[in-house]
């Protein structure tokens with residue numbers, strides 16, 4: 001777990017009474033973009049995060065914003081009394097809190113499961129007390145290694161409950177079940193987004209996800225790692241499209257009794273992604289193959305008909321454009337990290 005940072009600044013500035021969003025996991029990759037988008041919309045944000053997988057720099061741009069406040073907290077633990085006292089002012093509760101890449105969520109599988117189940121329950125309780133709407137960021141991993149392609153929301157999945165990915169996959173499935181139970185019982189209005197692979201600035205260069213891995217390896221001139229033969233497929237959604245989809249889902253006037261897939265249906269092999277990264281970075285680095293991780297899905301493509309129909313949402317950013325922006329961001333990050341590392345060594 002990361003050390004306390006200057007982001008954890010105690011009572012913080014006063015928050016406007018209207019449209020107060022609690023964003024759990026708001027210091028992470030997608031969460032930091034969501035916090036910014038909500039502030040740009042004129043709303044207030046209370047970001048709740050234990051900084052387990054986030055980079056403090058993700059929130060630097062938001063620090064000092066009069067409608068932004070950070071509270072360091074692990075959602076698997078009872079919520080701070082100060083937060084529960086704020087319930088009458090809370091209008092939306094977003095749950096993005098969970099390590100999302102396999103190496104990170106497998107570091108402490110029990111904690112990953114507790115974050116998803118106990119943490120989601122804490123936030124649902126808060127939403128109920130606040131009479132606020134609740135959104136859970138679930139995942140395409142609820143479909144496991146799918147036998148149906150592309151994956152629509154009514155597909156029940158092909159998930160191992162005994163393997164190393166189960167803490168995340170089954171944790172998210174349990175979180176969905178809890179959310180829908182609250183919704184069915186009329187305790188709170190729920191929205192469940194099933195997110196497919198998302199990429200963009202603010203990703204952790206070391207999180208082990210395929211886009212960040214390949215781009216950072218290429219930029220550093222390191223060997224490029226492909227797991228398996230690279231014929232497995234993925235569909236990559238740029239983060240601004242994802243945030244637009246999440247916000248549309250939260251605000252949509254729907255009954256919320258069904259999950260909604262959010263992702264980009266443009267499917268490609270990992271080898272094709274590699275080709276894009278090689279062309280973009282011009283690296284001459286060698287490609288090395290490593291064994292496929294256990295239970296790694298072979299194919300992944302969202303059927304986004306429901307999101308299209310109920311939200312009028314579809315991704316807009318083409319891969320070439322999104323990869324270029326991501327690559328430029330990683331290049332700046334790696335360049336900024338260099339002098340600090342050199343200074344430390346010296």
Ligand SMILES: NC(=O)c1ccc[n+]([C@@H]2O[C@H](COP(=O)([O-])OP(=O)(O)OC[C@H]3O[C@@H](n4cnc5c(N)ncnc54)[C@H](O)[C@@H]3O)[C@@H](O)[C@H]2O)c1
Pocket residue numbers: 024025026027028029030031048049050051052053054055073074075076095096097098099100101115119137138139140194195196197198199
């Ligand atoms: N990025 C993707 O491709 C993707 C795909 C599917 C689902 N999702 C889901 O979207 C959400 C955000 O993912 P991301 O890519 O931004 O990941 P991320 O790791 O960058 O962000 C997750 C954030 O949650 C925080 N967190 C983790 N456990 C916590 C806990 N117990 N209490 C408080 N904070 C905690 C982390 O510190 C981090 O800031 C996650 O729930 C993830 O499962 C992401």
